[in-house]
Amino acid sequence: MNIKITKATKSRIDSVDMNNIPFGKVFSDHMFIADYIDGKWTNLEIKPIQNLSLHPSNLALHYGQSVFEGMKASVTKEGVPCLFRPEMHAKRINKSAARMCMPAFPEDLFVEAVTKLVGIEKNWIPPYDGSALYIRPFMFATDEFLGVRPSEKYKFIIMTLPVGPYYTKPVSLKAETEFVRAAIGGVGEAKAAGNYAASLYPAKLAQEQGFDQIMWLDAKEFKYIQEVGTMNIFFVIDGVIVTPQTDGAILKGITRDSFITIFKDAGYKVEERLIGIDEVFAAHADGKLQEVFGAGTAAVVSKVERIHHDGKEIKLDVSDYKIANLAYDTLTGLRNGTVEDKFGWVIPVEIMETV
Numbered sequence: 001m002n003i004k005i006t007k008a009t010k011s012r013i014d015s016v017d018m019n020n021i022p023f024g025k026v027f028s029d030h031m032f033i034a035d036y037i038d039g040k041w042t043n044l045e046i047k048p049i050q051n052l053s054l055h056p057s058n059l060a061l062h063y064g065q066s067v068f069e070g071m072k073a074s075v076t077k078e079g080v081p082c083l084f085r086p087e088m089h090a091k092r093i094n095k096s097a098a099r100m101c102m103p104a105f106p107e108d109l110f111v112e113a114v115t116k117l118v119g120i121e122k123n124w125i126p127p128y129d130g131s132a133l134y135i136r137p138f139m140f141a142t143d144e145f146l147g148v149r150p151s152e153k154y155k156f157i158i159m160t161l162p163v164g165p166y167y168t169k170p171v172s173l174k175a176e177t178e179f180v181r182a183a184i185g186g187v188g189e190a191k192a193a194g195n196y197a198a199s200l201y202p203a204k205l206a207q208e209q210g211f212d213q214i215m216w217l218d219a220k221e222f223k224y225i226q227e228v229g230t231m232n233i234f235f236v237i238d239g240v241i242v243t244p245q246t247d248g249a250i251l252k253g254i255t256r257d258s259f260i261t262i263f264k265d266a267g268y269k270v271e272e273r274l275i276g277i278d279e280v281f282a283a284h285a286d287g288k289l290q291e292v293f294g295a296g297t298a299a300v301v302s303k304v305e306r307i308h309h310d311g312k313e314i315k316l317d318v319s320d321y322k323i324a325n326l327a328y329d330t331l332t333g334l335r336n337g338t339v340e341d342k343f344g345w346v347i348p349v350e351i352m353e354t355v
């Protein structure tokens with residue numbers, strides 16, 4: 001499809017210190033934008049990033065018809081910009097969209113738009129391990145209407161942001177025993193904006209109590225671990241890597257999927273199954289809980305040093321985390337081209353003329 005390209009007259013890149021970028025605050029020069037009108041995607045354009053004009057009755061603002069993705073571009077040691085498993089993100093946003101009664105965005109167009117945008121913004125990819133160009137595709141309703149029904153019009157936008165690590169140090173988690181993130185049959189598997197809105201109040205309370213993030217438990221029994229704030233979660237128990245099975249209430253993380261593949265390829269036993277918070281505490285008491293770490297696009301690998309549950313607490317020595325380091329080093333190596341890409345995950349970006 002034809003994407004119109006309108007370039008910024010001057011790049012802002014010289015005003016950015018790439019060695020010191022806070023997550024989520026610095027945006028590159030351009031964005032991709034498209035409209036869904038009369039049943040098809042149209043007005044495809046890459047243009048200087050700019051404000052939107054919305055009517056106050058915008059349906060997404062009132063009823064939350066809004067989904068998003070998080071993905072990353074990196075640059076190899078030879079200077080080649082690359083995407084990581086872009087087709088998986090194209091598929092996932094459409095699964096999220098379907099759950100929220102929104103139209104699909106064609107997968108080939110998704111990959112083409114991301115590729116063209118990153119090609120134009122390639123100078124914005126920080127060349128440091130642990131840093132990347134974060135890519136935020138999102139879709140939201142644009143009907144001007146206050147009745148509760150699916151919108152007929154939508155916008156699909158992609159922004160890119162140079163980012164450093166999301167968590168700069170090991171994290172402490174509170175296993176939540178009052179609030180829930182998602183129940184089976186709900187929208188927990190969708191990357192829907194409302195899931196994140198619903199997490200804010202419990203997360204704020206947890207932070208006031210001295211924890212970095214919430215470890216969500218299942219909505220029925222408050223027993224089985226689901227995921228953590230902005231990440232999926234892995235445990236190493238007596239040499240076996242365990243992660244909660246996806247059941248419709250847990251986000252199907254692409255980093256999660258990549259780590260499972262990397263661990264199995266390295267010869268580790270990986271179990272996707274129900275894992276209870278009591279099992280984790282019991283494994284710790286038996287001296288068998290070796291590692292706990294989160295995995296996500298933004299977070300990459302985030303080591304967990306403390307877990308609180310119902311008045312009890314465990315502390316972990318993250319200095320000896322071998323599996324978490326294997327995950328981080330392999331993913332970073334794949335992205336910078338120093339680890340052989342035997343899974344075909346790293347896709348070089350077609351280089352467009354820079355602004």
Ligand code: COI
Nearest residue numbers: 070071230296297298299
């Ligand atoms: C990501 O890891 O890309 C996410 O979407 C988490 C985000 C909410 C920071």
